[in-house]
Amino acid sequence: MSMPANPAATSAAAPPDHPSLDARRQRRAWLFLLPTLAVVAFIALYPLAQTFYLSFTNARLGTGEPASIIGAQNYVDLVQDSYFLDAVLLTVLFTVVTVLGELALGLGVALVVNSRFKGRSAVRAAMLIPWAIPTVISAQMWKWMYNDVYGVFNDLLVNQLGVLDRNVAFVADPAVSFWAVALIDVWKTTPFMALLLLAGLQLIPHDLYEAARVDGATALQQFTRITLPLLRPSMLVALIFRTLDALRVFDVFFVMFGNRPDMQTMATYAQQTLVSVSNIGYGSAISVALFLIIAVFIMIYLAVFRAEEA
């Protein structure tokens, strides 16, 4: 090995845990982190703090007037705003329905693709397709399938299977449009949920099942006593991720329903208030409310799982 040409490197002859070297490594680490920290501060931390601040103001864009602090007025208005309350209800209902549906279906799919069969890797690859298609575009694809006159679903249900006696306006009919949009979300994310759960399934040691079989455990007992308990950490992670996504749902509702008043989620209502109406103060209050609801959901999950562990 050649002699170090760089004079600074000769200090490496000193013990490696020399304090000055350590301090230099600390400084160097922060230097490498600097660009990321700058970006995070600029587009995440500052805007987040700003959103909290704006929610206590009457800020509007384009009026030229300076915003003034109006205290909790926006929040007082929020709890009396029936559009907002309906949006909260719809968002929470959507979250509960889709996340439970995706968990149940995803677990089933994960168990199927965890078994050995010919073409298994092709099926696992195909499952990434719904995940890769932009939500806006998959919503368009579904909207076409849902079409009340020319849609494939109406043809299947009315003409091919004869389950219904007349066509349904899946997107327009308030009685079914919620379920129509929930199904799109379930379609898009069940495969992803299944892949997360599959990763968890593969971490379970195989000898546990062998031992259970030797002890005469049935398939159902193996599932409830081994698979479910050991899958719990993966399920918690998947549930938290999916719940957060469902609570902030925007794209699919916007594409399917635009600004239809009975089909607003918290995110579509906030976006509309912020951007179309330019009411930054009130829109920020909606954003903060969504943030708080997300925090509540995370705390519930963590509390439930901790209680079960105890």
Add this chain to the structure above:
Amino acid sequence: MSGAPRRAARRRSPGQGALRALFYVLVAAVLVFTVFPFVWAFVSSIKPDDELFTTPVRYWPGRATLDNYRLVLANGEFQTALLNSVIVAVSVTAVSLAVGSLAAYALGRFRFRGRSLVLYVVLGMTIFPQIAVLGALFEMINFFKLYNQLTALILTYLIFTLPFTVWVLTGFMKAIPREIEEAAYVDGATHWQVFTRVMLPLAVPGMATTGILAFIAAWNEFLFALSFTQTPDKRTVTYAIQAFSTTSSGLYEIPWGQTMAASIVVTVPLVVLTLVFQRRILAGLTAGAVKG
């Protein structure tokens, strides 16, 4: 599993055979559920309008045509949107990788006070609702005169691509054997030289994984594109397709054939990317999610 038990498993009783058949029905159901909307969009995109708007529905085109594709690809606004999406997604990916790999090197290789705090902040950002910062970002973008500029998108998309990039790349950097790095230091390399000549080349697989994920995420984004751009010349594809189907008028209120053709054009690169890199993508997704 070795060959012998597998061959033994193939000799099944009739009951097992039925169970096996049922299992394959389940597999087929999963497949149909997963790919049918995509297949249907494709079938619809190659139908002429009179076959598209007819009842009962035709399950296969009688006269397949590429007219819808011709119309969509000749549409200037759609071309611009495609180009905009490429510019935005490539730029976001490049910036995320450049900035994120620096941070990942520090987080994966250096012990320093505040390291875990930085990791928590980065992880916290991955579960961040975009809408929570929309109002403030909207104001900021107006303040810097970036409204209706692609730069606004490139900058703000980092909010979801950067944390992910840092998180996954940190894992990759940690996995690189320390001896290689130490040998470079003994030879007198600086931290910067170690980073650019040793760590970066070895982290290429990780960069590819996170790069693909960042690209897909940027390509799919809609909320910021809708909120921060306005005129057709600045729209990305997700916004363009949405606008396309609501503004066009004609014999049938929505040009579904063209919308489906556009959907296929926008989706196919992603599907190909996903299928080619499926192992990497799965590894990246599960690393990002399970470690969290």
